[in-house]
Amino acid sequence: MNKKVKPYLITRSLQPENQESPIHFIKNMETPLHYFYRRNHFPYPVLNQYNYWLQVAVGQSKKRYIHLSELLAMPATTLTVPLECAGNKRAKFSTKVYGEQWEDGAISQGEWTGVPLRNLLKDTELTMEAQEIVFEGADRGKKPGNEGLVPYKRSLPLEKALHPDTLVAYKYNNKPLTVKHGHPFRLIVPNWYAMASVKWLQKIEIIKHKFTGPFQTEDYMYYPNKNNNQEKVPVTTLNVNSTIQQPLNYSILNSGTHKVEGIAWTGQGKIKEVQVSFDNGQTWTKANLSSNGDSVYSWIHWSLVCEFNNKGEYTILSRAVDSSGRVQPHTPFWNRKGYGFNAVSTVHVKVE
Structure with missing residues (x-):
């Protein structure tokens, strides 16, 4: 009896666990949970009953707690949102950079259900002095250059935090979040790289100053210079991007008809077109786009x-264009930590 062959996650590290989605074989709009990529900075947190309470604080003086059961009773929003690690495709930089050597699979997508963050904060005093909102996860560990155990914490500017589609989510594909993906609740920040979508969310704090934690001002910054920190800028919005899913890189094909296919995404507007080239970018042909329904993201x-x-060797390129006019570049923006790779997707094949 022939058994159906299934792909597996692609392991990049075990401690902490970092695994890629088998993106070249994902055909659905919703990535099945067991194929969703995993990105961790620390070991998984040990959770208990206290993790079902979410603390909302204004400075150190005003605090309140929201239980998961209260969250479940609030009006919910469901959005289809891709989450892409800022280091996705890092392995493709020609001048190599340190870090997890992600190929194409540090991205996954599905339906997230939760409560808009601004609805949770509507009874919270947001003064004119408030600048940012800080989100702290339950995961923590040692980080070079920092003393003791460091929690994973990041902030959002008020405008992004209070956008109606920024969610505190508790379901993925209509099922409760699993521990490996942020149970009991996590932040979902559409259009931004996934470092902003804090997992195992346990505390939300409104502050009157710029947040300067290590995952805000050290990591997840574009450093364009190899030997200094000048001209650094924060990683925020997703770049326009595409990936060729089939054929696989360095495949051997029979002569004849073949389908070239893949996915494209952006953090600004919508994908307007995807172009494919078979002559190293001298000419481009528009690909057919499938409908993504009413989904905005x-x-x-x-x-x-x-x-x-x-017969012979071919190089296939794909590039996406979004409605804001952004086009995938032929050469990526090199940066020291290897974030935001979005050069044209390239696949080499041989026809026999």
């Missing part, structure tokens, strides 16, 4: 049927 599937009648 989701990736889009694209495909192009091509004839490979001549």
Whole structure:
């Protein structure tokens, strides 16, 4: 009896656990949970009953607590949102950088259900002096250059935090979050790289100053210079991007008709078109785009049927264009920590 062959997550590290989605074989709009990529800075937190309470604080003086049961009773919002690690495709930089050597699979997508953050804060005093909102997860560990155990904490500017689609989510694909993906609740920040979508959320704090934690001002910054920190800027909005899912890189194909297909996404507007080239970018052909329904944020599937009648080696390129006019560049923006890679997707094939 033939058994159905299934892909597996691609392991990058075990402690902490970092694994890629088998993105080249994901055809659905919603990534099944067991194929959702895993990105961790520390070991998984040990959770107890106290983690079902979410603390909301204004400085040190005013605090209140919201239980998961209260969250479940509030009007909910469901959004299809991709989460992409800022280091996705880091392995593709030609001048190599240190860090997890992600290929194409540090991205996954599905339906997130939760309560808009601004609804949780509507009874909270937001004064004119408030500048940012800080989010702290239950995960913590040692970080070079810092004393003791450091929690994973990040902030959002008020405008982004109070956007109606910034959610405190408790479900993924209509099922409760699992521990490996942020149970009991996590932040979901559409259009931003996933470092902003804090898992195992346990505390929300409104502050009157700029937050300067290590995951805010040391990591997740673009450092364009190799030997100094000048001209650094924070990682925020997703770049326009695409990935060729099929054929796989360095495949051997029979001559004839083949489908080139993949996904494209952006953090600004919508994907307007995807172009494919077979002559190293001298000419481009528009691919067919599938509908992503009413989703504002989701990736889009694209495909192009091509004839490979001549034997030989081919280089296939794809580039996405979004509605704000951004186009995938031929050369990526190199930065010391390897964030935001979005150069044209490249696949080499041989036709025999």
